[in-house]
Structures are given as C-alpha cells and as structure tokens.
Amino acid sequence: MKNLTPEDKNRIDELKNHLQERKNHxxxxxxxLNFDYSLLYKFLQYPVNNAGDPFYMDGSHHMNTHSIEREVIHFFANLLKAPENNYWGYVTNGSSEGNLYALYLAKRLYPGGVVYFSEESHYSIEKNIDILGLNYQKVKSQPHGEIDYKDFEEKILLxxxxxxxxxxxxxTTFKEAKDDIKPIQDILGKCKVKKILYPL
Ligand SMILES: Cc1ncc(COP(=O)(O)O)c(C=O)c1O
Structure with missing residues (x-):
C-alpha cells in the first residue's frame, strides 16, 4: 500500500465511498448488514493460509488456523450427530465450493447416481453438476419455494x-423455503430406489 500512486489511492477511496453509499440503500x-468484523481486522497483517487437510497435514507453513478449523468441524459434526471419532471435513471458501465438494463426494459414493434438486435450489448446484458431469433431474418447486413432492416422485420413477x-x-436463497426430508424418504422407499454404496 505504501507504494501506491495518488491515482491508485484515489481509486481505493472511491471504492470505499461507493460501498458506503450503496450500504445506505x-x-x-x-x-x-448486522455484523461487526472489527475484532478480526488485526489479522489482515498476516499471510494466513489453511491449505491442506486440517486433520492430517501439518506441513511447513505454520501460519494457519487449522486448530480453529477443526473446532468448526467438531461443532457441525455434533449438530449433525456424526458418529463419534469417525468424521472428516474442512471449511470451504463459501457455499458454492461446499455444494461442489458435497456433490463430488456423492459422485464418488454413488457412481452413476442421478442428482435431484428443485427449481429454487441455488444456481451453484446446477453449475457444479455441470462441472462434475453428473446426471440430474430438476424438480418443480411449490409457489412458496419448497420442492414439489409430486413432481419429485414422478422424476424418481424415471x-x-x-x-x-x-x-x-x-x-432457499430467495424464499427461505425448506424441503422436508420425511416425504422425500417416504417417496424413495415407496419407489424402491436402489441403495448401492461404493467405498470411497
Ligand atoms: C443456498 C446457497 N448456496 C450457495 C450460495 C453461493 O454462496 P457463495 O457465494 O458463498 O459461494 C448461496 C449464496 O447466496 C446460497 O444462498
């Protein structure tokens, strides 16, 4: 930042002013808008890098927060009732990557599987399906955003x-709708969808 020209500094100020002005609208x-990250500002002076597996790789770059990353994973494992001492995970850079990694694991576990997602699912799902070359069926949504179970059943039968x-x-991103797992499980059972699990 020290070597910036007055023009560069000006651009940075303009960006700040633009964001401040847009925030008002x-x-x-x-x-x-309800967050305060100011406690974290001091960390911007360090080249923190969490590359690698938070559980198995210490590596030579010690400027990481792997121990905190593991704490986050323990928190969610507990929330999701994961089997004790038998889970793994990492913190992604955002939801798109989270969706990508989840679909990647699903592809490994269920080769030849078909992905079912509703019209209201975030667009990163469709994009990641394309990246991974997966088969899919897009299911209709109800007007309030929840998946349409009747259409889901029809797609499953295919x-x-x-x-x-x-x-x-x-x-969901726009309507905060939730898809109910119970009717989804009932439909899978009723349609006798095969459960073939492949070792990773
Ligand atoms: C449900 C859902 N998935 C994925 C994303 C993409 O998130 P990110 O921008 O963190 O990749 C969003 C963003 O709004 C979302 O609402």
Missing part, C-alpha cells in the same frame, strides 16, 4: 434403478 437482503442424490434445501 441495502435492506439486508439476501445478505445481512430412474428407479439408479442411486438418488438428493439436494434438500434448508432455507
């Missing part, structure tokens, strides 16, 4: 003999 949707990879939303 933001209702807080679909992101929140691929009964293939493993089903289900994207169930827990708060």
């Amino acid at each position: 933001l209702l807080g949707y679909p992101v929140t 691929h009964q003999d293939q493993p089903a990879i289900i994207i169930a939303n827990i708060g």
Whole structure:
C-alpha cells in the first residue's frame, strides 16, 4: 500500500465511498448488514493460509488456523450427530465450493447416481453438476419455494434403478423455503430406489 500512486489511492477511496453509499440503500437482503468484523481486522497483517487437510497435514507453513478449523468441524459434526471419532471435513471458501465438494463426494459414493434438486435450489448446484458431469433431474418447486413432492416422485420413477442424490434445501436463497426430508424418504422407499454404496 505504501507504494501506491495518488491515482491508485484515489481509486481505493472511491471504492470505499461507493460501498458506503450503496450500504445506505441495502435492506439486508439476501445478505445481512448486522455484523461487526472489527475484532478480526488485526489479522489482515498476516499471510494466513489453511491449505491442506486440517486433520492430517501439518506441513511447513505454520501460519494457519487449522486448530480453529477443526473446532468448526467438531461443532457441525455434533449438530449433525456424526458418529463419534469417525468424521472428516474442512471449511470451504463459501457455499458454492461446499455444494461442489458435497456433490463430488456423492459422485464418488454413488457412481452413476442421478442428482435431484428443485427449481429454487441455488444456481451453484446446477453449475457444479455441470462441472462434475453428473446426471440430474430438476424438480418443480411449490409457489412458496419448497420442492414439489409430486413432481419429485414422478422424476424418481424415471430412474428407479439408479442411486438418488438428493439436494434438500434448508432455507432457499430467495424464499427461505425448506424441503422436508420425511416425504422425500417416504417417496424413495415407496419407489424402491436402489441403495448401492461404493467405498470411497
Ligand atoms: C443456498 C446457497 N448456496 C450457495 C450460495 C453461493 O454462496 P457463495 O457465494 O458463498 O459461494 C448461496 C449464496 O447466496 C446460497 O444462498
């Protein structure tokens, strides 16, 4: 920052002013304005890098926060009732990468599986399906954003003999709709979808 020209400094100021001005017109949707990251500002002076596996790789770069990353994973493992001492994970750079990694694991576990997701699912799902070259069925949504279970059943019936990879939303981006796991499980049972699990 020290070597910046007056023009560069000016551009940075302009960006700051632009964001400040836009903030005054933001209702807080679909992101929140209710945060205060000021406690974290001091960390911007360090080249922190969490590359690698937070559980197995210490590596030579010690400027990381792997121990905190593991704490985050323990928190979510507990929330999701993961089997004790038998889970793994990492903190992604955002939800798009989270969706990508989840679909990647599903692809490894269920080769030849079909991904079912609703019209209201975030667009990163469709993009990641394309990146991974997966088969899919896009299911209709109800007007309030929840998946349409009747259409889901019809789509499932088209691929009964293939493993089903289900994207169930827990708060869609635009309507905060939630897909109910119970009817989804009932439909899978009723349609006798094959459960073929491959070792990773
Ligand atoms: C449900 C959902 N998935 C994925 C994303 C993409 O998130 P990111 O920008 O962190 O990749 C969003 C962003 O709004 C989202 O609402």
